[in-house]
Amino acid sequence: MSGTLVLCGAPIGDVRDASPRLGEILATADVIAAEDTRRVLRLAHALGVTISGRIVSCYDAVEGARAALLTDYLREGATVALVTDAGMPAVSDPGFRVVAAAAAAGMAVTVVPGPSAVTAALAVSGLPTDRWTFEGFLPRKGADRRARLRELGGETRTMVFLESPHRLPAGLTDLIAAFGAGRAAVLCRELTKTFEEIVRGDLAALLAWATDGRVIRGEFTLVIAGGAGRRPVTVDFAPAQAAADPAPAANLDSGSAADPDYAADPDYAADLHSGSAAEGGSAADPAVASGSAPGSGSAAGTDPAAESGAFEVGSVDTVDARVLAADVVRRTAAGMPRKEARRAVAADYGVSRNDVYAAELAAREPRPAPTDRPR
Numbered sequence: 524m525s526g527t528l529v530l531c532g533a534p535i536g537d538v539r540d541a542s543p544r545l546g547e548i549l550a551t552a553d554v555i556a557a558e559d560t561r562r563v564l565r566l567a568h569a570l571g572v573t574i575s576g577r578i579v580s581c582y583d584a585v586e587g588a589r590a591a592l593l594t595d596y597l598r599e600g601a602t603v604a605l606v607t608d609a610g611m612p613a614v615s616d617p618g619f620r621v622v623a624a625a626a627a628a629g630m631a632v633t634v635v636p637g638p639s640a641v642t643a644a645l646a647v648s649g650l651p652t653d654r655w656t657f658e659g660f661l662p663r664k665g666a667d668r669r670a671r672l673r674e675l676g677g678e679t680r681t682m683v684f685l686e687s688p689h690r691l692p693a694g695l696t697d698l699i700a701a702f703g704a705g706r707a708a709v710l711c712r713e714l715t716k717t718f719e720e721i722v723r724g725d726l727a728a729l730l731a732w733a734t735d736g737r738v739i740r741g742e743f744t745l746v747i748a749g750g751a752g753r754r755p756v757t758v759d760f761a762p763a764q765a766a767a768d769p770a771p772a773a774n775l776d777s778g779s780a781a782d783p784d785y786a787a788d789p790d791y792a793a794d795l796h797s798g799s800a801a802e803g804g805s806a807a808d809p810a811v812a813s814g815s816a817p818g819s820g821s822a823a824g825t826d827p828a829a830e831s832g833a834f835e836v837g838s839v840d841t842v843d844a845r846v847l848a849a850d851v852v853r854r855t856a857a858g859m860p861r862k863e864a865r866r867a868v869a870a871d872y873g874v875s876r877n878d879v880y881a882a883e884l885a886a887r888e889p890r891p892a893p894t895d896r897p898r
Contacts, residue, residue, distance in 0.1 A: 538569045548635055551576075553601035558582050647714075661684060666863065674870065691743060705725045756872055759842065
């Protein structure tokens, strides 16, 4: 007889939010897998129950190994309760590896629903909740964080993030660069706890709050309104191709690597390896037959809205390849690595990285005709 894995939602601050069923499971489970064994003992004490089963640590660094152990317990018929420090297991907490292993082994998996900082913050935010996306913690490194935010530049759904106190100002600064200072947002601190605080406004107001000299403590959940959205963009290569060498230009519309310079570029090869070639964004793709792009034929980078990606929907249906190439040049001249500059331009204009690379090739000066070597 196989056992059952029970995912237990723990209070996110106020222990009174725990359900009676949580106490029952903690008291009767054969095995309790806890993110922090000391905290689960304190939780049981607060609920007035005594844990009789075996307690096993299951924090992020050991979860992979614990998944196999806990699956073995399930095969023996044990009831295994999985509890994290706060909220629901597997939601920005350990758990998904354990659940995946149990499900793959054919074990029963059930849940004791409980509080979640994600849904609590979303509910109190006052922002649209009909469609939303949970993005968890942004990457620690600035370049990785900015790259992730560029991927979300066209996101129209409400977004929910988690953030730590020491990275909050830097994270808000990058969010402003990606979405614009005026994007509506709500910052929730220490939800359900004694010093609960909810800050409403736009991203600029939240950054001002976080940098006004206060000591930032606690756990933060950030809810940000989605953008207005934008349609796919088609890249106009014709003006650039008209002045270019016909031989390489013939391959640009399809993003072909037939041009030896195109194929030999290490950044392009890296983009192919990371999947950019499968983005479906070549100029000939019908999926990008119409759309909008930052600006309206002006040089890229002159419009602050274009800088943040917050341009007016439908402002233009095509973007000149020369504009894309010029924006890459501008960003690299400012010190941005070329590969990151291509990613940024692609995100800002709603085109693929293949299109940006092809635009650079199309905008090159014509090559001189080959001449016979002197004998």
